[in-house]
Amino acid sequence: MSSIIESLKWRYATKKFDATKKISKENLETLLEGVQLSASSYGLQPYQIFVIEDSEIRQKLKSAAWNQTQLTDASQVVVFANHKSLDEAYVDNYIKNIAETRDMNVEDLHGMADMIKNSTLQMPAEMQNEWAQKQCYLALGFLLNTAAELKIDVCPMEGFSAEEFDNILGLQEKGLHTAVIACVGYRSAEDKYQYATKVRKSTEDLFNFI
Ligand SMILES: Cc1cc2nc3c(=O)[nH]c(=O)nc-3n(C[C@H](O)[C@H](O)[C@H](O)COP(=O)(O)O)c2cc1C
Known part of the structure; x- marks a missing residue:
């Protein structure tokens, strides 16, 4: 099996992180370089990425994310915030x-x-916002794949109040909006989801060759 497929089978959306394990500075830099190298429409990268370690802020973010423990137990929280308009x-x-x-x-x-x-610039404001959010999701994909190669665990998340995140991080005044987030770190041995078999559509069900 190719190493990329092995890595992608290894990864899963981590529900319980080991709060004692931190990503090394070098690995974090590599992970973020993967995000930096994401493709984006025209190459405009219409977003800012926030890497959050501060425990007080993370506690607030957790409250705005249905108290999901990944927000405080992961090594860092990565917030993909799109420009609402260009x-x-x-x-x-x-x-x-x-x-x-x-x-x-x-x-x-x-x-x-x-x-x-x-x-x-001709797009209506709401369309610009949606278009920029799509670019964030693509950057999230690059983070997921880079992390898998580095054996870093991730929980991609959209289970949070974007408005509350924007307020906590002061994004509104910067013209930014939280699109999606990723908690990054290392899985806890107690996380049962790592042992569950992956559920995906079959090849026949997913791919159409024309
Ligand atoms: C955009 C996006 C948002 C997600 N939001 C959450 C979330 O808020 N909380 C959570 O525990 N998992 C979340 N997930 C994880 C998915 O449930 C998970 O990726 C999916 O069930 C497939 O499982 P796997 O990633 O472990 O293979 C999210 C995944 C994506 C891609």
Whole structure:
């Protein structure tokens, strides 16, 4: 079996973390680099990622997440917060980054800038918000796969009040909104879910070859 499939079979949504185990600085950096390398629409990465260790804040977040113990027992809580809307300056900044990174002239990227602005900034506000949230879910997928390779456990979660999370983390004033979160750390030997057989659609049921 390929090692990636072995890792994906090893991973599961961890319900009970071992609160004594912390992710090393090096592994955390690798995990976050996996998130940084996520694909995103046009490459705009319309989100900010918050890595939360502070125990008082995590206690508050737990209360806003139906008291799920992963919020306080995991090594860190990773919050994927999307920009509710983008503006011209955001896109211009991205174009500047491309120009600097690839040693190009901003002027030569005008066409690309216009194309991105035309398709993203024209969306109604609610659509921009939804589109940016989708990008967060994709970044979450990169985190899940990177973590599996590193043998780091994760519980991806949307069982929380996004409004309360936004208030606790002061996201509203930054134009951000909590899309999805991931608790990361190491499984407790007592977590029975790690021993349960994976339930997935069969190959025949899932894939359609045309
Ligand atoms: C977007 C998303 C949100 C989820 N929210 C929660 C949650 O709030 N609490 C929880 O215990 N598990 C949550 N899960 C875990 C799923 O229940 C789990 O991934 C699914 O049952 C498949 O099991 P597996 O990941 O262990 O293979 C979530 C998973 C995803 C992808």
